[in-house]
Amino acid sequence: MPGRGHQRSAFQKLFDRIVIFFTGKSRGKGQKAAPVAAAEDSPFPQQKPLVFPKPAPETKRKKRPGRRRFFQFRKHKGRADDISLLINPDIKVKEAIPVRKKKRSLYRYLFGNPKRNEPQVIIIDRKPEDKHAVFSALKTEFFAMLNSLGFYLMAYLVVYLLYQFTEALTASHFNIDSVLFYYEIYFPVGNASNLWNKFNVIAITFASPFISLILSLILLRGVLVREKLKPQIRLFLLWVAFHAATHFLGAFVAGIATSQGFGYVVDWLYLNVFFRILISLAFLFLLTLTGYRNAVFAFETIPPGIRQYKWKYSLALFLRFILVWIIGGLMVIVVKFPNGVPQHANIMVYDAIIIATMGFMVIPIFFNRKARPRSLAERPVKFRKSQALLVFVLAVVVLVLFRLLFSRGIHLIINFSFDVGFYR
Numbered sequence: 001m002p003g004r005g006h007q008r009s010a011f012q013k014l015f016d017r018i019v020i021f022f023t024g025k026s027r028g029k030g031q032k033a034a035p036v037a038a039a040e041d042s043p044f045p046q047q048k049p050l051v052f053p054k055p056a057p058e059t060k061r062k063k064r065p066g067r068r069r070f071f072q073f074r075k076h077k078g079r080a081d082d083i084s085l086l087i088n089p090d091i092k093v094k095e096a097i098p099v100r101k102k103k104r105s106l107y108r109y110l111f112g113n114p115k116r117n118e119p120q121v122i123i124i125d126r127k128p129e130d131k132h133a134v135f136s137a138l139k140t141e142f143f144a145m146l147n148s149l150g151f152y153l154m155a156y157l158v159v160y161l162l163y164q165f166t167e168a169l170t171a172s173h174f175n176i177d178s179v180l181f182y183y184e185i186y187f188p189v190g191n192a193s194n195l196w197n198k199f200n201v202i203a204i205t206f207a208s209p210f211i212s213l214i215l216s217l218i219l220l221r222g223v224l225v226r227e228k229l230k231p232q233i234r235l236f237l238l239w240v241a242f243h244a245a246t247h248f249l250g251a252f253v254a255g256i257a258t259s260q261g262f263g264y265v266v267d268w269l270y271l272n273v274f275f276r277i278l279i280s281l282a283f284l285f286l287l288t289l290t291g292y293r294n295a296v297f298a299f300e301t302i303p304p305g306i307r308q309y310k311w312k313y314s315l316a317l318f319l320r321f322i323l324v325w326i327i328g329g330l331m332v333i334v335v336k337f338p339n340g341v342p343q344h345a346n347i348m349v350y351d352a353i354i355i356a357t358m359g360f361m362v363i364p365i366f367f368n369r370k371a372r373p374r375s376l377a378e379r380p381v382k383f384r385k386s387q388a389l390l391v392f393v394l395a396v397v398v399l400v401l402f403r404l405l406f407s408r409g410i411h412l413i414i415n416f417s418f419d420v421g422f423y424r
Contacts, residue, residue: 137312143388145319148235150388150395152328155239157402162215163208163247165412170207172414174200182406183338184347191343198268205264209248216244220290224297227374232391235301242361245290249283250357256280257353258346284360291361295368307373314366321362329355335403 164185168178171187176195179186189195219241224234255263256276266276298321299307306312333352342348 137315141316141319143385144316145324146392147232147388148239148320148324149328150391150393151232151236152239152324153331153395153399155236155243156328156332157398158240159212159215159243159247163212166211167204167208168412169414170204171200172412174204176200176204177411177413179409179411180406181338181342181409182403183336183351184342184344186343186409202265202268205261209251209262212244212247212251216241216248219244220294220297224294231301234297238297238301241294242291242358245287245361246354246358249287249290250354250360251350252283253280253357254350254353258350260344260346260350263350284357287357287360288364292364292368295365296371296373298365299371299373302373304373317366321365325358325362329358331399335399339407 164180167185168180171178174195176187176189176193179188219237223229223237224241229237251262252266255261255266257263259267271279298317302313302316302320306316332355333348336348336351338348344350
């Protein structure tokens with residue numbers, strides 16, 4: 001018997017044409033009439049005879065080409081019949097939505113992250129079911145916060161010492177020696193010396209912020225974009241880049257407010273008050289934009305298992321970056337509080353404003369959820385208790401040694417001598 005969807009041969013079609021020509025009746029397309037059970041043969045004569053319906057022919061729906069040309073669907077792992085959704089029905093998985101392709105702008109082409117075909121990360125919006133889950137997450141994030149706080153303190157010392165040594169090195173080029181304290185750089189020649197002039201004042205006070213800017217650009221655009229980096233090294237370099245950015249953009253704002261450090265450049269260039277305020281607002285906006293655009297580097301320091309849950313993700317970002325900035329900033333200000341009268345009266349206010357301007361970088365990280373972390377070769381894992389405590393204790397010890405070592409001041413006298421001549 002021919003099955004469903006059976007294809008008739010050319011000989012059978014020709015035979016059907018001959019039958020229709022002589023009899024006027026159609027033989028059918030290979031399907032016999034539906035068998036009808038006789039009433040007398042049925043074991044239940046009072047019931048109606050059973051009629052077997054004719055099976056409907058199969059129809060194939062034609063696909064319309066060209067849809068993938070205009071739309072690209074986001075792939076997601078969750079399905080409506082997934083076993084995880086049956087166990088936890090309160091899980092909400094974001095549905096796939098069509099996304100129209102957009103052309104990259106000139107700004108994104110020059111300053112944006114390189115485009116990569118990477119899998120999208122599913123964020124599961126699930127609230128904690130009991131207090132045990134919250135306490136467990138807080139315990140894990142507490143040690144992660146100590147780990148991040150230790151790297152924050154050590155990164156600040158690296159950038160601060162580079163900032164001060166660059167200023168001392170530039171001053172030595174003009175035959176001006178300097179003494180480095182833990183709270184400021186002191187010039188023994190005094191403020192009324194004949195060695196000072198307009199050019200060397202601008203050069204000395206501008207060299208340190210400029211080096212900080214170069215360091216930040218190298219780390220953000222050249223080092224952190226690499227995928228083969230250890231998670232701990234990536235977190236440390238991220239804090240170094242943030243501190244370096246604030247020691248240029250934030251130092252300008254602090255210099256305008258206190259007339260110290262970077263503010264000497266503005267004073268000796270005789271900028272109008274309007275331009276001072278305008279440039280300060282522009283630099284604060286650049287700090288916010290830098291933190292928002294580079295939030296992906298902060299996301300990559302968080303384990304993928306935490307990034308899948310929205311409430312854990314938000315808790316990790318707050319404790320590891322925003323709270324670390326607040327606690328670490330207060331610790332630095334307390335350690336750097338001078339035990340005597342500094343040469344520059346408002347130098348502590350200058351440093352405090354620089355630390356405070358980092359908030360324009362770390363707070364936008366919390367609100368940027370469009371950035372998607374990359375699939376790195378070295379993925380971060382949950383921090384162990386011993387590892388986090390070791391990093392934090394080491395940072396505190398280094399901070400105390402910094403206070404003790406530079407409390408008496410380190411006198412820096414650097415002489416540049418280069419002479420070329422004949423020996424005989």
